Amino acid sequence: MFLGLGLTSFGGPVAHLGYFREVFVVRRRWLSESAYADLVALCQFLPGPASSQVGMAIGLRRAGYAGMAAAWIAFTLPSAVLLVAFALGVQAVGAQPGAGWLLGLKAAAVAVVAHAVVGMARSLASGKRQATIAVAALALVLLLPSAFSQVAAILLGGVLGLVWLNTAESTDVEKEEDDPGIPVGRRTAVACLAVFAALLAALPVLALLTANPALGLTDGFYRAGSLVFGGGHVVLPLLEAEVVGGGLVDHESFLAGYGAAQAVPGPLFTFAAYLGALTPVAGSPLLGASIALVSVFLPSALLVVGALPFWERLRAAPRARRAVAGAGAAVVGILGAALYDPVFTQGVVSPGTMAVAAVAFVALAVWRTPAWAVVLAASVIGFLLL
Numbered sequence: 001m002f003l004g005l006g007l008t009s010f011g012g013p014v015a016h017l018g019y020f021r022e023v024f025v026v027r028r029r030w031l032s033e034s035a036y037a038d039l040v041a042l043c044q045f046l047p048g049p050a051s052s053q054v055g056m057a058i059g060l061r062r063a064g065y066a067g068m069a070a071a072w073i074a075f076t077l078p079s080a081v082l083l084v085a086f087a088l089g090v091q092a093v094g095a096q097p098g099a100g101w102l103l104g105l106k107a108a109a110v111a112v113v114a115h116a117v118v119g120m121a122r123s124l125a126s127g128k129r130q131a132t133i134a135v136a137a138l139a140l141v142l143l144l145p146s147a148f149s150q151v152a153a154i155l156l157g158g159v160l161g162l163v164w165l166n167t168a169e170s171t172d173v174e175k176e177e178d179d180p181g182i183p184v185g186r187r188t189a190v191a192c193l194a195v196f197a198a199l200l201a202a203l204p205v206l207a208l209l210t211a212n213p214a215l216g217l218t219d220g221f222y223r224a225g226s227l228v229f230g231g232g233h234v235v236l237p238l239l240e241a242e243v244v245g246g247g248l249v250d251h252e253s254f255l256a257g258y259g260a261a262q263a264v265p266g267p268l269f270t271f272a273a274y275l276g277a278l279t280p281v282a283g284s285p286l287l288g289a290s291i292a293l294v295s296v297f298l299p300s301a302l303l304v305v306g307a308l309p310f311w312e313r314l315r316a317a318p319r320a321r322r323a324v325a326g327a328g329a330a331v332v333g334i335l336g337a338a339l340y341d342p343v344f345t346q347g348v349v350s351p352g353t354m355a356v357a358a359v360a361f362v363a364l365a366v367w368r369t370p371a372w373a374v375v376l377a378a379s380v381i382g383f384l385l386l
Contacts, residue, residue, distance in 0.1 A: 001023055001024070001028070001074075002055060002059070002070070002071045002074035002075045003074040003075075003077075003078070005019055005020070005023065005055075005074075005075055006074055006075040006076065006077060006078040006079065006265060006266045007078045007265055008265055009051075009075075009265045009266055010265050010370055010371075010372050012268065012371065013049060013050050013051040013267070013268075016051035016054075016055075016267070017040060017050070017051055017054060020036075020051070020054055020055065020058065021036060024036070024058055030058065030061075030062055031058070031061060035061075038311070039054050039057045039058065039061075040054055042057070042304070042307060042308070042311050043057065043304070045307075045311075045314070045324060046300075046303045046304070046307055047225075047226060047227060047228050047299070047300075047303065048225060048226075048228055048297075048299060048300035048303060048304075049228070049235075049267050049268070049269045049297075049300060051267060052072065052075065052076065052267045052269060052297065052300060053300050053303075053304050055071045055072065055075045056068045056071055056072050056300065056301055056304050057304050057308070058071060059071025059072070060183070060184070060304070060305070061183075064183050068301070068304075068305075072297065072301070075266060075267065076266060076267060076269075076270055076293070076297070078264075078265060078266055079261075079264040079265055079266030079267065079270040080266075080270040080273040080289070080293055082264045083257065083260060083261060083264060083270055083271065083273050083274040083277075084273050084274065084277045084285070084286070084289045086257065086260045086274060087257065087273075087274045087275075087277035087278050087285065087289070088277065088285060090253055090256060090257070090278070091277075091278065091285070100382040100383040100384070100385070100386040101379045101380075101382050101383040102252060102255075102256050102382070103349070103350075103352075103353055103356075103382045103386040104356060104378040104379040104380070104381050104382020104383065104386060105255065105256050105259030105260065105375065105378065105379050105382065106252075106255045106256070106259065106343075106346060106347035106353070107347050107348065107353040107354075107356035107357040107360065107378055107382065108259050108262070108356070108357070108360050108374055108375045108378035108379070109255050109258050109259045109262075109343055109347050110339075110343050110344055110347040110348060110357040110360075110361075111357050111358075111360035111361035111363075111364055111374065111378075112233075112259075112262055112360075112364065112371055112374070112375070113233060113236065113335065113338065113339045113343045114339055114357075114361055115361060115364045115365050116233040116335065117332065117335050117336050117339050118365070120233075120331070120332050120335065121134065121332050121336075124325075124328040124329055124331065124332050125328075125329045125332045125333075127165075129160075129164055129165055130165065130325065130326075130328075130329040131329070133157050133160050133161065133164075133326055133329040133330055133333070134329045134330065134332040134333035134336070135333060136153075136156070136160075136330075136333065137153035137154075137156070137157055137329070137330035137331075137332075137333030137334055137337075138333035138334070138336045138337045139333075140152065140153050140156070140333075141153055141237070141333065141334050141337040141338075142337045142340065142341070145241070145245075145337075145341070146241060146245065150227070150237060150238055150241060150334055151223075151227060153330045153333065153334055154227055154327050154330050154331065154334070155327075156330065157326040157327045157328075157329055157330025157331070157333075158323040158324070158326050158327040158330070159323075159326070160326045160330075161322045161323050161324070161325045161326015161327060161329065162319060162322050162323045162326060164326070165322045165325055165326055166322075184305055184308045184309055185309070186309050186310075188305065189305060189306045189307070189308060189309045189310065190306070191306075192302045192303075192305040192306035193302070193303075193306035193307075195302055196226070196299055196302040196303060196306060199222060199298075199299075200222070200223065200226050200299075203215065203218060203219035203222055203223070204219050204223070206219070207219040213281050214281045214291060217276065217279060217281060217288065217291050217292060217295070218291055218295045219295075220239075220242035220243070220246070220295075221239075221242070221272050221275075221276070221291070221292045221295035221296040222295040222296070222298060222299060223238070223242075224238040224239050224242060224272075224296055225269070225272075225295065225296040225297060225298065225299040225300060226299040228331075233268065233335060234331050234334065234335050235268070235269060235271070235272075235296070236258060236271075236335070236338050236343075237334050237335060237337065237338035239271070239272065239275060240254060240338060240342060243275050243278075243279060244342065248275075248278070248279040249275055249278050249279060251342050251346045252346075253278055254275070254342070255342065255343065255346055255347060257271060257274040257275065257278075258271060259375050259378075259379070260274070260375070261274065262371040262372055262374075262375040263371075263372040263375040263376050264372070265372075269296055269297060270293065272292040272293050272295070272296040272297075273289040273290075273292060273293040274289070275292055276288040276289040276290070276291055276292025276293060277289040277292075279292075350386075352385065352386050353382075353386065356378055356381055356382065356386070360374050360377075360378050363377075
């Protein structure tokens with residue numbers, strides 16, 4: 001089931017959740033509507049890729065930890081393989097800044113990210129105070145560009161949400177019935193949360209002390225996967241700060257891969273496999289891709305297992321909801337900053353690329369054209385005209 005979804009699930013996390021419901025609730029009847037809604041609510045509450053986390057939770061519910069691993073591998077592997085193959089092709093031919101196909105991909109990335117920013121702003125920063133938090137985060141990240149400023153913006157957003165937002169401005173969560181089918185004990189959950197926090201704190205120190213390339217790669221992608229609120233597109237600025245800011249990948253290759261990630265099925269987080277393949281460990285692109293892919297998804301797995309037994313109490317707490325709402329608003333600002341730099345500054349370099357980006361945005365926002373079709377069309381137009 002999950003392998004079939006991994007091969008055919010185009011359209012991003014919202015579409016993925018619709019596919020999951022059709023397969024596992026309507027057709028297979030593996031879980032009820034209320035149980036599925038509860039899993040979706042949990043995964044939207046936690047940082048990480050919501051659709052992949054829902055898939056992990058369904059696998060866990062159905063067949064324990066082995067089922068969780070199988071669901072993740074099957075749903076993730078197809079797009080990861082395609083993006084690693086694309087990375088090897090980029091390495092072979094080179095991402096020349098003036099190549100028409102690359103200009104088209106980068107222009108399409110402008111449209112995709114702009115569309116994501118608009119959609120997220122409507123849901124996560126619609127109130128006056130949430131919008132203010134978003135703009136403050138945008139200013140902080142633009143004026144002090146680094147991975148640390150992005151983390152600081154998320155933390156600041158959470159604090160401001162806690163002390164400044166009211167319950168009406170925080171994300172509304174309806175209570176669903178408990179799901180007794182999740183085989184997770186409280187001790188196991190606490191252990192997973194402890195491992196999550198320990199890795200988040202220890203990996204940067206170990207990477208700095210040892211100067212080990214594999215540890216450095218693990219640290220960067222694990223941190224990115226731990227701090228992504230609001231969907232797959234938000235991983236873009238965090239990864240850009242790590243790999244482009246760290247000199248591991250150039251802007252052209254980064255945006256080319258991001259554009260390609262829109263054209264493949266499955267979760268957007270598999271973009272990490274592409275970047276890992278371009279930063280090979282011990283001379284092996286496949287090893288680099290594997291480390292990056294596992295590292296960016298590991299926080300999601302730990303958080304899903306760790307939060308399940310405490311979910312009813314956690315989501316009912318107004319303070320937790322306010323903090324998450326503030327962090328979500330900050331994420332909108334971070335993604336808005338990324339829309340400007342590097343996406344717009346690198347993607348719109350001529351009147352022709354501006355025209356392609358504008359047409360692509362209208363195709364996405366007005367005509368509801370699938371992102372993969374827009375990206376492929378932009379690349380072809382770029383090859384022919386730019």
